[in-house]
Amino acid sequence: MKIEDISIFGEYKQPENRVTSAFLQICKIGGEDFIRYLTTELNIQLPSSEIAIHSQAKNEVGVPDGLLLSNFSFKLFVESKIKSNSVDISQLDRHRTQVKTSNDFLLYLTPDENKPKQLGETHWANWLKIINIFNDYLQTSQSDNKQLLEFLIEHFNTLLDNLNLLGFNWDLNNDKVIIVAGSWAEGVALNYNLYMCQNKRTFKSARYLAFYNNSQIRHVFEILEKPIDNVDLTKHLEFKNYIEQAEPNYEGLRKVFKLKLKQNIGPIINDKIDKNGNPCPFTYGQPRYTDLDKLLKVDRTSQI
Numbered sequence: 001m002k003i004e005d006i007s008i009f010g011e012y013k014q015p016e017n018r019v020t021s022a023f024l025q026i027c028k029i030g031g032e033d034f035i036r037y038l039t040t041e042l043n044i045q046l047p048s049s050e051i052a053i054h055s056q057a058k059n060e061v062g063v064p065d066g067l068l069l070s071n072f073s074f075k076l077f078v079e080s081k082i083k084s085n086s087v088d089i090s091q092l093d094r095h096r097t098q099v100k101t102s103n104d105f106l107l108y109l110t111p112d113e114n115k116p117k118q119l120g121e122t123h124w125a126n127w128l129k130i131i132n133i134f135n136d137y138l139q140t141s142q143s144d145n146k147q148l149l150e151f152l153i154e155h156f157n158t159l160l161d162n163l164n165l166l167g168f169n170w171d172l173n174n175d176k177v178i179i180v181a182g183s184w185a186e187g188v189a190l191n192y193n194l195y196m197c198q199n200k201r202t203f204k205s206a207r208y209l210a211f212y213n214n215s216q217i218r219h220v221f222e223i224l225e226k227p228i229d230n231v232d233l234t235k236h237l238e239f240k241n242y243i244e245q246a247e248p249n250y251e252g253l254r255k256v257f258k259l260k261l262k263q264n265i266g267p268i269i270n271d272k273i274d275k276n277g278n279p280c281p282f283t284y285g286q287p288r289y290t291d292l293d294k295l296l297k298v299d300r301t302s303q304i
Helices: 015-041 089-096 127-140 146-162 185-192 237-246
Strands: 051-055 066-070 075-080 104-110 123-126 176-181 194-198 208-213 216-223 228-231 254-269 288-291
Touching: 015 075, 015 104, 015 127, 015 146, 075 089, 089 104, 104 127, 123 127, 127 146, 185 194, 185 208, 185 216, 185 237, 185 254, 208 254
Parallel strands: 075 104, 104 123, 176 208
Antiparallel strands: 051 066, 176 288, 194 254, 208 216, 216 254, 228 254
């Protein structure tokens, strides 16, 4: 196994404990803002962390004159599964006894494509949804820990993929657009109708692909079929010209998208700024997503 295919979280004899630990460590690094984003996406409503100020009401006897109060106290119990259809009813019943107040929550994380019926009203997500939420958070976050989070989430993705927890069917029946950094890749797409990236990189299903290059977006490509992992370009005649002309020192495995140019657009100019008001890249190394109709109507990235 190559080093880029090994997660820093490791491959251990008890993978359920390993993925749970990795999940919780990322939550810890992300902090309250990250945790609130995650739980909101999972329809878990945490209590407020704001400090409320109360003064004594008239005729109220035997209480102090004022009170500062924060309601940010909760428990989130997490049960992880790495096999589909493996929810154990007796274990679930035991876990449910831990949920004693309105601020106690139980979350099951499983690889199932659909929520197991046994869970009923218990909160649930599959691992693909979790990694997608993590990546979505990185699109808008300006956290001081963002660079570390990106690193950890990338390796968490590798861990989940190595455990075969991210399998799903690519859906081309939509108008979603993936926007990726394209300083090199845009030229490859224009000349060879291909997009190649890190093997096993995770994306949300989309029908289109666009590139952010030189601070602008200028082209939209249609994705012709489900992208393929573990591709050794040297073993496919269709990539011969690409290797000879563009990457004679090619080695390793890639994820490959087959494309065709749909249309030229814009250009859509990047006007994104960071929390200090300084210009910053639109993609930050992570893919962004939008709808084709929206992309065709804007001329600034802030409108996407």
